[in-house]
Amino acid sequence: EAQVTQNPRYLITVTGKKLTVTCSQNMNHEYMSWYRQDPGLGLRQIYYSMNVEVTDKGDVPEGYKVSRKEKRNFPLILESPSPNQTSLYFCASSLTRNEQFFGPGTRLTVL
Amino acid sequence: AQKITQTQPGMFVQEKEAVTLDCTYDTSDPSYGLFWYKQPSSGEMIFLIYQGSYDQQNATEGRYSLNFQKARKSANLVISASQLGDSAMYFCAMREPGAGSYQLTFGKGTKLSVIP
Numbered sequence: 010e011a012q013v014t015q016n017p018r019y020l021i022t023v024t025g026k027k028l029t030v031t032c033s034q035n036m037n038h039e040y041m042s043w044y045r046q047d048p049g050l051g052l053r054q055i056y057y058s059m060n061v062e063v064t065d066k067g068d069v070p071e072g073y074k075v076s077r078k079e080k081r082n083f084p085l086i087l088e089s090p091s092p093n094q095t096s097l098y099f100c101a102s103s104l105t106r107n108e109q110f111f112g113p114g115t116r117l118t119v120l
Numbered sequence: 121a122q123k124i125t126q127t128q129p130g131m132f133v134q135e136k137e138a139v140t141l142d143c144t145y146d147t148s149d150p151s152y153g154l155f156w157y158k159q160p161s162s163g164e165m166i167f168l169i170y171q172g173s174y175d176q177q178n179a180t181e182g183r184y185s186l187n188f189q190k191a192r193k194s195a196n197l198v199i200s201a202s203q204l205g206d207s208a209m210y211f212c213a214m215r216e217p218g219a220g221s222y223q224l225t226f227g228k229g230t231k232l233s234v235i236p
């Protein structure tokens with residue numbers, strides 16, 4: 010089944026404890042991205058990647074890192090999480106510009 | 121910056137009736153794409169329909185159709201024969217212009233409630 014998977018789906022952590030949210034797609038898509046969704050603010054792009062080893066900042070990259078060592082994987086790294094990074098995170102991927110498929114989301118709470 | 125406006129925070133529709141969710145956008149670029157996504161209470165984002173700015177016909181996918189009025193810069197989603205499972209948040213999004221751009225800018229969403 011063609012899909013975008015994210016892990017973990019739910020995470021509660023404490024301020025400053027490094028964490029990684031994994032994202033994987035099995036559709037051989039070149040484009041992948043991360044969004045965060047916050048009440049009243051909608052979805053905002055954090056980082057994106059056009060291909061392996063090619064990443065760039067979105068609208069809200071502060072406090073996040075990404076890497077793209079393989080085509081299928083695009084992990085989101087929070088080196089020192091803070092409470093303002095409590096959010097619902099989505100990974101997305103696409104092959105063409107007229108589609109974009111989202112993962113199931115990761116609910117992150119930073120205490 | 122590109123902008124998407126969804127003016128209806130919430131809407132109610134009777135089961136089996138049709139409903140239109142409004143979306144207007146702002147861009148000066150002639151090449152862009154418009155998307156609609158559904159987000160049920162479980163949280164996932166489900167792709168519904170896509171309309172390219174150069175597409176001659178309105179996009180349709182099953183019970184979903186997109187009423188694309190380019191001159192008015194509107195891209196309203198029409199859901200025919202509403203079902204209880206259609207109750208969800210609906211987001212309109214626009215692909216940023218520019219060659220090779222994939223970034224989506226989202227509206228704030230409309231919460232649709234289908235009444236039995």
